[in-house]
Amino acid sequence: MDRILFGDNQFFGINHMSEEKARAQAMRFGDLREIIDLLDAAYDSGIHVFMCTTHDRISEICAHVRLHPERYSELEFYPCMPYAHKYANAVTEHGMIEALKRFLPAEGTFSALLRGGLSIATRDIEGMARLLIDAEMKMFSGLRTPVIFLQNVVTDLLLGIGIKDAFRIFADHVHERYNAEPGFITMNMPRLLDVLEEIGIPNPIICANINKIGFRMCGGVQLYEEEIASRNFRPVAMSVLASGAITPHEAIEYVCRQKKIQSIVFGASSKQHIKEIKQHIDAFDGRAQNLVTPIVPGRRVSSNGIGWHQ
């Protein structure tokens, strides 16, 4: 996985701090050229992964990238599925069954399932899940998607309800069909980690809020820090700036100090901001690597003998 991933919240009117800002961004990025322009800036600064929701508009970006293969020769997508509001709104408008029917490609699939009534076979559910994943992945056809994430609303819904097999179904399908690694976005990282271990998904990629003030980190900062330091998984830090509550310098320093955090995903709506955050990450990472560890008897050092002490 790359160290720095570019996120997409800013493109779709998602701002956890301000609805006004969200609206202004939605207006600005209503123009695809504005999105491409910013993506280009991120790409040219050396960020070669775009981590994006399977929002309808992403298909326009995908089409643009397909048209310019040389320009984006290094670009990879990390899709995050599904775009939950699409489903939630459809359920409110059409009801659960009709909504599912609409998103499933083959007309007969779901009615066959319903006819099964109480005796629904596991394979039907799994088949339906695979079809839904394929429907979400269609827009990325011909593009590189080495990691595919399950969005937090779905991860955390399944996690809370306790439908653990769903994670296995997702992981298997993503492996088999797309030769990709499964990733899981969550607001409840410690709990998810337990479940993924339990169902045998080793060293999972987990994307979670990781920030200095503990914003939306269920279980608390301390537990997160301990889990990151001690358990076997690949953490991707999101919401590192806690929607702007922490200064970039402070926010990035906090994340970079936790050596086991593999990647940092961030969204930004200005080129300056992208540059600034990228520079912070590079600087803290560089410092961590170049740090000369003083020899102090009895002092615990990180596993590779260098680095920050926590």
Next chain:
Amino acid sequence: MINVGLIGLGKMGLSHLAIVNAHPDAKLIGVCDTANYLCSILHKYTGTQVFSNYRELLDQKPLDAIIIATPSRFHSEIVREALHRNLHVFCEKPFCLDAAEGLELADLADRKGLINQVGYHYRFVGAFNEAKRLLDVHALGRLHHVRVEAYGPVVLRPKAATWRAKGSEGGGCLYDYACHAIDIMNYLVGMPEAVSGAVLNKVFSQHVDDEVYATMHFAGGLTGTIAANWSDDSVRRMSMQVTLWGTNGRIIVDRQEVKTFIRAKAENTIVEKTGWDTRYTTDFHSDVWYYLRGEEYSAQLDYFLQCIVEGRPESVSSFASAAQTDCVISAILQNANDPKRRVDSRLTTPSRRGLLSSVNGALR
């Protein structure tokens, strides 16, 4: 450990299911829905015991509390049944389609000493509670107007499919969106005494309202306006904003931020900064044990469960306060049918009237 049952596996039911299941003090021991396929999937993958008839769930499981997330028209019947069985009840909003029944059930629950709560989750949003705190210490001086707006994308095409498209079942923007706006207004400034100017418009729906507007009249001269529209896809999900005006300034609050404008002359000692000031959700949010779609969904259920554990009465979003919201809904429905003042297009200006009357006089 509190034994909890859940009735209704719609959007809110599934959300409650996930949150309660993860709660350290609760044990979900039975779920009921009339959709067999949902129940069978749930049973197959989680082992949870499922029922297609809610009475069977109540009969067979040793419940302490029940969460009701059925279509609104079933609320009163199930709530009554649950109270008779001495269960603590969390019911989705709106509470009862018949406001009188809501008042009666609120009274029954209180008399029986049972914890009763309705899912008006905006009452658990940190930013709205900060606005309430500011109002409670009179940061705005004397309030003279409050406006609550709720917009979002639910019905965007002329299509009627679910119970939400039927007014008789508690569908429509009034029961779905406007009730949140009314409820948060009640929470912040109290219940209005009268309603005027109620408008229920259809935009795409055939049988229910898609937008609701109304004026509220409170004791002491405070007025309010409600605006709700669920056919607005300029926002990606329901967005609610409250604006309050008082003699000392103004507050604008939504889920994410609290903006205050306090007059420099207001001699305030409550708000740090005069003029405009903005504070964000990160300043107000409180940690929850499990996060699904927003802290407030977890916080409201945690509050319900804690009230049961500690045996203290619910005082944030009780049946009684939800019944008050039902009463305002009922007043809006009635007011929408009241006669309107016609616009007289033949009115003339005083000078012309003077001219006309002198002409008329001369002709007489």
